[in-house]
Every structure is written in C-alpha cells, then in structure tokens.
Amino acid sequence: MSNAPATAPRQMPAPPTRTLLWRGFFAENPVFRLALSLCPAVAVTNSVKNGLMMGGAVLAVQVLSSMTVALTRAGIHDKVRIPIYTIIIAVWVSVIDMLCAAVAPVVYAEIGLYIKLIVAFAIIISRLEVFASKYSLIPSTMDGVGMGLGFTFAMVLIGALREVLGNGSVWGIPLVDAQPFLLLILPAGGFFTIGLLMAAMNWIDVRRGNPLSTGGGCH
Amino acid sequence: MSRSGAVIDAHHLEVTLVGPGLPSVADLRLTTTGDPDIPLEIAEVLFAPEKTNTVIVTTATTLDTKGSYQLFHQATGQWYAIAPSLIGIVISLLLAAALVQNFVFTRYLGLCVFFGVSRKRDTAIGMGVTFTIVGFCSGLLAWVLDRYVLRPLSLHFLEIIVFIGVVACLVQMTDTIMKKLHRTLHKKFGIYVVLITTNCIILAVPLLNAMNASGFWESLALALGSGLGFALALFLMSCARERADLAPVPLIFRGLPIAFILAGLFALAFLGFSGLQV
Known part of the structure; x- marks a missing residue:
C-alpha cells in the first residue's frame, strides 16, 4: 500500500466549527450514542449539582488534553502515542482533581472517586486518537469543547430527571410536594433512566426516518 | 497498640x-x-x-x-x-466488594467493559477470569508502591499517574508473558487482557485503598472481591442478555437500552444483599 491512506486524514480539512460544537449533543452524544464513559453517567447523576460538576470536570480535562495533544502531536511517535496520551490525561486529571477538591469540597466528597477515574474514560482518549492527533489547535479545542458540552448535557439531563422524579427537587430546591419516586435515586434508577433515554433517542430517530444506529460499547 | x-x-x-x-x-x-x-x-x-x-x-x-x-x-x-478481628474484616470486605457493594451494580464502575463484553456467555467468562487475576495482581502491586514509595515520600498527589502506569505496565507484561509461555491461552484470553486497561474498576481499587489507607489484608480482600464481583455480574448479565436476544423486544429498545433495563433489574436484586453482614 502507498503512503496515501496514512497521510490522508492529516490533510483533511477540519469540519466547520458549528458541527464540531453541536455534534456532541445529539448526533454523537458520548453517553447516549457512543455509549462511552457510562460509569459516571450512572453513578453521579442522582442530582443536577453532581452531574454538572462531573460534566465540568470532564469538559475541562477533554479540552486541555485535546489542546496538549494538538500542540505536541508532531513530537509524539506513532508507536508510543497511547501511553503518552494516557500520561497527558492523567496529568490533567490530577490538576482538575486537586482544583475540585479545593473549590467544592462538599460535592467532591461525594464524587471524588469518579473525578479521579476520568483518567480511564474511553471518551477522552478516543477523541485524542480520532481527532486531536490529526487536526491543529483550534479545531481540536472546538472538538473538545463540543464533546465536553455534549457529555455535560447528558449528565445534567439524567441528573435533572432523576432528581425531579426521585427527590422532587432541582439543584436541591424542592419543587413538587408529592411523594417522590424513590427508585430513581437508588442505584438501579440510573440504569433505568439511561435505558429509557437511549430508547427515547432511538424513537426520535425512527420518527425522523433515520436508520437505527446499533449501540456500541467501548471496544 | x-x-x-x-x-x-x-x-x-x-x-x-x-x-x-x-x-x-x-x-x-x-x-x-x-x-x-x-x-x-x-x-x-x-x-x-x-x-x-x-x-x-x-x-x-x-x-x-x-x-x-x-x-x-x-x-x-x-x-x-x-476492632473486629482480621479474618472478620477480610471476609466482610470480600463479601462487601463482591456482593453488598458490587462494583458494577452499586458503585457503577467498569460499565463500558461490562456492556461491551456481556453479549455472550463465553466472552463474559473469559473476561471475568482474566480480570480477576490481573486486577488482583495490580491491586497488590499498587498497594506496595503506595505504602513504600508514595507515602514515605509524600508523593500521594501523583497517585493517579502512578496507578495508571502500574495498570498499563502490568497489562502489557501479562500480554507479553502469556504470548511467550502459552500460545493457546494467549489466543483465548489475550484480547481481554488488552481490554482491561479501559476498565475503571482496576483503577478504582488502588484509589479506594489509598483513600482509606487500607492495610495489606484489606487491600488484598478488596482487590480479590472486586474481581469476583465483576466476574459474577458479567456472568449473570451475559445469561440474561442471551435470552433477551431471543425475546421479541420492541425495536427501539433493542441492543443497549434493554441491556440497561436488565442491569437496573439486577441492581435492584443486588439491593437485597445490603442486609448481609459478617
């Protein structure tokens, strides 16, 4: 084979910024569509506040790692790129971890472990591999922002649903006075909520006449 | 004392x-x-x-x-x-990690791999066995590093980087050793070894041990219990999914949505273990 397939992606023009920023929300939503980084999506979404903080942490790590890789990609040898990406992510996760512990100790006490585990999230390393290693700084940053926002959107959506139905409140402020549906804030509730939301996304797709995307899983 | x-x-x-x-x-x-x-x-x-x-x-x-x-x-x-006796602690931690606080169903860790490889029973068993062994080794290795290197030197802020390094090295090492020693075994389990890096349980175990400043036997129990719990969850889930594949599931629920609902039902069932204490 010639060199063309290997070098072709590097010369491909980056998609427009608009696409980069928006595709994380629906078309390539990390949680609902790509089925990546599911652990925090189930674990910390029993309230909007936790979901938002987790989303913010992932957004920050994704953008910073994407920027780092985009800037240093010329110096990273292809054969060792995965370990290098892992180290880059681990460094930024450490930074964000300490920042969260200092800024919001109360929320951190609850979700601290999951913030540390961002380092093992498939979504971040897959964006580095698929996007940031091939494009320059600005599109890579935009891609990171888009994916991070899409993830945050999913976290806040699941968090809001579970908090309203399971606890009758949003952001800790009570809204309804009815007996809450306790199941949803229990561990099992996260699985049910995501399953139903994925089905809802499939339903919207079917209604629009798109073919059903077959679910992934990160392997 | x-x-x-x-x-x-x-x-x-x-x-x-x-x-x-x-x-x-x-x-x-x-x-x-x-x-x-x-x-x-x-x-x-x-x-x-x-x-x-x-x-x-x-x-x-x-x-x-x-x-x-x-x-x-x-x-x-x-x-x-x-304090409770050592054996009591070890057994209760082992049971807690495997059943009461099952890493998959109550702590929601390792879900990516969990949904990825629970489609067939064979792959589920392969992954469960491989993960238990490698997770056990990495848990012990990480504990030794944490206790004798990171803590004495006050370097615990580097724990994330060090632990991911331990896991990555161990996975690579297992793969290489298995390839040299036992070709058939490698052919059968090699793919799972590589997948272990993306399983957050393997990283959560040393982090939890470091967070709780666990002793040797406690770390050992958590490392083993987490692996067994993961293997159990994977096996149960694969049995259920094999049946769900044959059932007339509504179109929009096929694939991952129904798997999530199944996992939710399992999580509800595992709540029943919360009364279990040693």
Whole structure:
C-alpha cells in the first residue's frame, strides 16, 4: 500500500466549527450514542449539582488534553502515542482533581472517586486518537469543547430527571410536594433512566426516518 | 497498640484490660479511631462473666459493629484498641466488594467493559477470569508502591499517574508473558487482557485503598472481591442478555437500552444483599 491512506486524514480539512460544537449533543452524544464513559453517567447523576460538576470536570480535562495533544502531536511517535496520551490525561486529571477538591469540597466528597477515574474514560482518549492527533489547535479545542458540552448535557439531563422524579427537587430546591419516586435515586434508577433515554433517542430517530444506529460499547 | 477488644453489638463492647480492677465510667474515654477529639458517651462498665480482667462497656451512643474504636484508661494511662478481628474484616470486605457493594451494580464502575463484553456467555467468562487475576495482581502491586514509595515520600498527589502506569505496565507484561509461555491461552484470553486497561474498576481499587489507607489484608480482600464481583455480574448479565436476544423486544429498545433495563433489574436484586453482614 502507498503512503496515501496514512497521510490522508492529516490533510483533511477540519469540519466547520458549528458541527464540531453541536455534534456532541445529539448526533454523537458520548453517553447516549457512543455509549462511552457510562460509569459516571450512572453513578453521579442522582442530582443536577453532581452531574454538572462531573460534566465540568470532564469538559475541562477533554479540552486541555485535546489542546496538549494538538500542540505536541508532531513530537509524539506513532508507536508510543497511547501511553503518552494516557500520561497527558492523567496529568490533567490530577490538576482538575486537586482544583475540585479545593473549590467544592462538599460535592467532591461525594464524587471524588469518579473525578479521579476520568483518567480511564474511553471518551477522552478516543477523541485524542480520532481527532486531536490529526487536526491543529483550534479545531481540536472546538472538538473538545463540543464533546465536553455534549457529555455535560447528558449528565445534567439524567441528573435533572432523576432528581425531579426521585427527590422532587432541582439543584436541591424542592419543587413538587408529592411523594417522590424513590427508585430513581437508588442505584438501579440510573440504569433505568439511561435505558429509557437511549430508547427515547432511538424513537426520535425512527420518527425522523433515520436508520437505527446499533449501540456500541467501548471496544 | 494491639487489638484488645471487640464490638459485640450496637451498644456493647468487650475489652480485656491489662491490670485487675473495674475502672469507673469517668475514668474511661472512648473515641472513634482517627477521630480522637469527640468522646463517645459511656453508660456503664461491668465485669464480663467468667472471664478475668475483661469488662463489658455499655455505651449511650450507637456503635458501628464493623468500626474500630480506641479506649483510654486515664488511671493507668493505657490505650486499648477495639476492632473486629482480621479474618472478620477480610471476609466482610470480600463479601462487601463482591456482593453488598458490587462494583458494577452499586458503585457503577467498569460499565463500558461490562456492556461491551456481556453479549455472550463465553466472552463474559473469559473476561471475568482474566480480570480477576490481573486486577488482583495490580491491586497488590499498587498497594506496595503506595505504602513504600508514595507515602514515605509524600508523593500521594501523583497517585493517579502512578496507578495508571502500574495498570498499563502490568497489562502489557501479562500480554507479553502469556504470548511467550502459552500460545493457546494467549489466543483465548489475550484480547481481554488488552481490554482491561479501559476498565475503571482496576483503577478504582488502588484509589479506594489509598483513600482509606487500607492495610495489606484489606487491600488484598478488596482487590480479590472486586474481581469476583465483576466476574459474577458479567456472568449473570451475559445469561440474561442471551435470552433477551431471543425475546421479541420492541425495536427501539433493542441492543443497549434493554441491556440497561436488565442491569437496573439486577441492581435492584443486588439491593437485597445490603442486609448481609459478617
């Protein structure tokens, strides 16, 4: 084979910024569509506040790692790129971890472990591999922002649903006075909520006449 | 300070004292280990029947039967540690990690791999076995590094980077060793070994151990229990999914949505283990 397939992606023009920023929300939503980084999506979404903080942490790590890789990609040898990406992510996760512990100790006490585990999230390393290693700084940053926002959107959506139905409140402020549906804030509730939301996304797709995307899983 | 007593139930604990004589209530100071500033209220001290130098302390505050406490006898200046026995701790941690606080169903870790490889029973068993072994090794290795390198040098802020490094190296090593030693085994399990890096349980175990400053046996129990719990979850899920594949599932629920609903049902079932205590 010639060199063309290997070098072709590097010369491909980056998609427009608009696409980069928006595709994380629906078309390539990390949680609902790509089925990546599911652990925090189930674990910390029993309230909007936790979901938002987790989303913010992932957004920050994704953008910073994407920027780092985009800037240093010329110096990273292809054969060792995965370990290098892992180290880059681990460094930024450490930074964000300490920042969260200092800024919001109360929320951190609850979700601290999951913030540390961002380092093992498939979504971040897959964006580095698929996007940031091939494009320059600005599109890579935009891609990171888009994916991070899409993830945050999913976290806040699941968090809001579970908090309203399971606890009758949003952001800790009570809204309804009815007996809450306790199941949803229990561990099992996260699985049910995501399953139903994925089905809802499939339903919207079917209604629009798109073919059903077959679910992934990160392997 | 060696262990010299145990919590009997929510309001009683048994301590073997060094010297004879019954200490008065005001003479004793009971605190939770790691929190020496808040004394717990003692209601009564009595000799235990048919045992020498052993007293039963009745407390007004509710005690945690699995917690560890410190008792200070002011007259003699003697400290007593009250903790569950080692075997008790190890077994309860093992059970907790595998069942009561199953890493998949109640802590929601390792979900990516969990949904990825639970489609068929064969792959589920392969992944479960491989993960248990590699997770056990990495848990122990990470504990040694944490205890003898990171802590003495106050480098615990590097724990994330060090632990991911340990996992990555161990996975690579296992793969290479297996390839050299046993071709068939590698052909069968090699793919799972590579997938282990993306499983957050393997990273969560050393992080949890470091967070709780666990001792050797506790870390060992958590590492083994997490692996067994993951393998169990994977096996159960693969059995259910094989059946779901044959069932007339509504179109929009096919694939991952129905798998999530199944996992939710399993999580509900695992809630039943929460009453299990050793």
